[in-house]
Amino acid sequence: MAPSLGERLQSVTVEIADAAREAARDPASITTIVVTKFHPASLVRELAALGVSDFGENRHQEAQPKALELADLGLTWHFVGQLQSKKARQVAEYAAVVHSVDRDALVDVLAGSPLEVFLQVNLTDDPARGGVVPEHLEALAERVVATGALRLRGIMAVAPLGREPRAAFAAVRGLSERLVRIVPEASSLSMGMSGDFREAILEGATHLRIGTAITGNRPDHG
Numbered sequence: 001m002a003p004s005l006g007e008r009l010q011s012v013t014v015e016i017a018d019a020a021r022e023a024a025r026d027p028a029s030i031t032t033i034v035v036t037k038f039h040p041a042s043l044v045r046e047l048a049a050l051g052v053s054d055f056g057e058n059r060h061q062e063a064q065p066k067a068l069e070l071a072d073l074g075l076t077w078h079f080v081g082q083l084q085s086k087k088a089r090q091v092a093e094y095a096a097v098v099h100s101v102d103r104d105a106l107v108d109v110l111a112g113s114p115l116e117v118f119l120q121v122n123l124t125d126d127p128a129r130g131g132v133v134p135e136h137l138e139a140l141a142e143r144v145v146a147t148g149a150l151r152l153r154g155i156m157a158v159a160p161l162g163r164e165p166r167a168a169f170a171a172v173r174g175l176s177e178r179l180v181r182i183v184p185e186a187s188s189l190s191m192g193m194s195g196d197f198r199e200a201i202l203e204g205a206t207h208l209r210i211g212t213a214i215t216g217n218r219p220d221h222g
């Protein structure tokens with residue numbers, strides 16, 4: 001029989017604890033965000049009943065109705081996808097954390113909201129992947145700090161396809177060392193997905209964004 005949702009959640013939790021032990025880190029210092037994109041609100045409700053409190057979504061059109069429908073649960077919503085400036089203000093109404101801040105225009109739209117933000121760094125040469133180029137990281141961080149309202153948590157990154165994830169995450173850790181020199185409290189690292197969360201933990205990830213390993217395959221989305 002295929003494992004149940006609770007069994008998948010449990011086994012990922014054990015794997016996270018094992019990786020944390022291997023890295024001599026406290027598992028309690030690692031937040032698991034379950035990415036529920038393409039899954040119905042009912043699945044989020046089941047996970048909430050199993051004790052999950054942090055959820056990730058990557059598209060506003062899908063995230064907004066889910067967050068509204070589940071408002072009674074008091075969940076923490078993380079926006080992890082590419083974000084158009086014109087949608088940003090609406091995202092700030094339900095999300096507590098935006099992981100994909102990657103340009104000045106987005107900072108300016110979000111500026112008045114009491115949000116936590118991560119700066120997404122692009123580790124590829126392809127601008128379509130989203131994320132700020134590493135050379136502009138510090139300037140973008142300074143713009144976030146200057147808003148006064150936004151709380152800068154750290155860096156978010158996705159390991160590029162075809163590259164050893166551990167090396168990619170080590171590069172992110174290097175960027176983080178640069179960032180904390182100008183914003184000491186921005187030391188969090190949002191990295192690690194279903195296929196590479198162990199490597200991310202070994203390189204210091206504090207926020208894992210895990211979808212399919214917990215939810216199972218996403219329903220067909222065309």
Ligand SMILES: *Cc1c(COP(=O)(O)O)cnc(C)c1O
Binds near residue numbers: 194195209210
């Ligand atoms: C979908 C998604 C994830 C989760 O991916 P899985 O491989 O299903 O764990 C993490 N981060 C972002 C930005 C995503 O869009």
